[in-house]
Amino acid sequence: MRDYLKFYIDGKWVDPVEHKTSNVINPATEEVSGHISMASVADVEKAVVAARKAFASWSQTTREQRLEIVLAIQAEYAKRQIEIGEAITEEMGAPNALGCGFHIGLGGGHIAAAIDSLKAFKFEELRGSTMINRVPIGVCALITPWNWPMNQVAVKVLPALATGCTMVLKPPQLAPYSAQIFAEVLHAAGVPAGVFNMLQGSGAVVGAALSAHPEVDLVSITGSEAVGVEIAKAAAPTVKRVCQELGGKSAFIVLDDADLAKNVAGATGGMMINSGQTCSAGSRLLVPKARMAEAIEAAKKAAADVTVGDPKGQFAMGPVVSKNQYNEVQRYIEIGVQEGAELIAGGPGRPEGITKGFYCKPTVFAKVSNKMKIAREEVFGPVLVIIGYDDIDHAIEIANDSDFGLAGYVNGVDKAQCNAVAKRMRTGWVSINGGFDFQAPFGGMKKSGNGREWGELGFHEYVEIQALLGYA
C-alpha cells in the first residue's frame, strides 16, 4: 500500500491544509493500492506563493547553474527509474516491461534532450542593434494526464526549470505515484526551495485554482479537449499563456508501394501499446481500398498476437486505466458495431478467461467510413479502425478530415512520395517510416491544441521575448 499524503512545497514535504484523501485503484486488480491527499485552494495558495518567491532568484541564475541542477536530476532519475517504472505499472496498468522500458525511457529522453537544449539555447540574440532577450515567463502551472505519466511530467518540468521558471505540478489523480517519486528525485538533486512544488488532487479543485490564479503566468495542460477548453476559459481573465496538448485521432497512411502486411501488422501492434491510451496513436489506419482484404488478414493476425493480462506478467497489454475508461472503450466498441463497421478482431467485454480488472480486447474494425463516430472521436483504448482509400489525394483528404491534428504516420518505399504526403498532412507531428526524435517539437493543430513540447523548441513555451532596442 502506498500512502502519499504530503505535498512538496517550498523544498519540504508538508501536510495538507485540510485533511482529505482519495483512494488510488490498481486497474489490474480493481483494488485500492494506496492513497493520496487531495489539495485544497489553500494548498494551491501556499504552493504558488512559494513558486513566486523562488522566481526572483531562480530566474536570475546562469545557464551553467541550471545545467548543474539538470545534470544532477539526470543522475538521481537514473537511480530511481526502475522504482518509477514499477509505480507506473501499479498506477495505470502498463505492463512491467513497458513501464520500466519505454515509459521511463521517455522521461529519461526528455531529461537528456533538455540538457542538450540548455547547452545550446539562444537566451540572447543580437539582431542589428537590438538584443532579443528570452526571459523565463514566470510561475508555471503544469497539469498532466495519466496515460504516459513520466513522459508528460518530464517534458514540462525540465524545460520550465532549464529556462529559469518556477512551477507547481499537478499530476493526475488516477496516476499520482510516479510523479511523487519524481518530486523526490528533484529534491535529492538539490533543486532550490520553491522552484518546484507539487500538489496532488483533482482537476476541478487544484487544476482550476491554478488556472485562474493571478500569480500564475502560464498553464501547460496535457489532457482532453474538454479540459483544455475549461482551462483556457479559467485562465482568460488573468491573460496568462495557456499551452494545450490535447487529444488526437491520427491517421497512419500505408502507401501502395509499402509491404502492406508488414505495415498493417506494425500499425495494429503499435495501436495496442499502452492499451491504446496514447494521444498520438495511429488510430485510423489508411490502406489502399483495393487491398482491404489483405489488410484485414494482417490486422486480424496481429491483433490475435497481442497477449493481454497481468501487467506484472509477460503480457503485451495490460488493463486500461480505470472503470470509466473501460466503460468508454466498451461504449465505442458498441457504437462501431451499430454503425456497421466490420469487427475483425476483439469486440465487447473482457478477454476470455479474465474476470477482474479493466482489461479490454485488442479490437479492430475494418471497412470503416471516416464519417463514423469511431473514426472521428478519440476512443483512447485498444481500438483500431481501418479505412480504405482510392489514391494518394483521397488518403490525404481522409487523413485531414478530422477535428484533430496531432500526429500522422506515412509508411512507404518511395521516400520522395512519403515526404510529399507527410507535408500535406495538417498535423503538428508526422512520423515517416517510424522516424522518432526527442528534439522534434511535439504538439497539435486544430483541436489537438496549440503547444509545442520536446527539445529546444519546447523551451519556447516557457520564455517571454524581450526586445532591448539600442542595445549594441
Ligand code: NAD
Ligand atoms: P483529462 O483532460 O481528464 O485530465 C488531464 C489533467 O487535467 C488531469 O491532471 C486532470 O486532473 C486535470 N483537470 C481536469 N479538469 C480540470 C479543470 N477543470 N481545470 C484544470 N485541470 C483539470 O485527461 P486524461 O484523461 O488525464 O488524459 C487523456 C487525454 O489526454 C486524452 O484526450 C489524450 O489524447 C490527451 N493527451 C494528450 C497528449 C498530447 O501531448 N497532446 C498527451 C497525452 C494525453
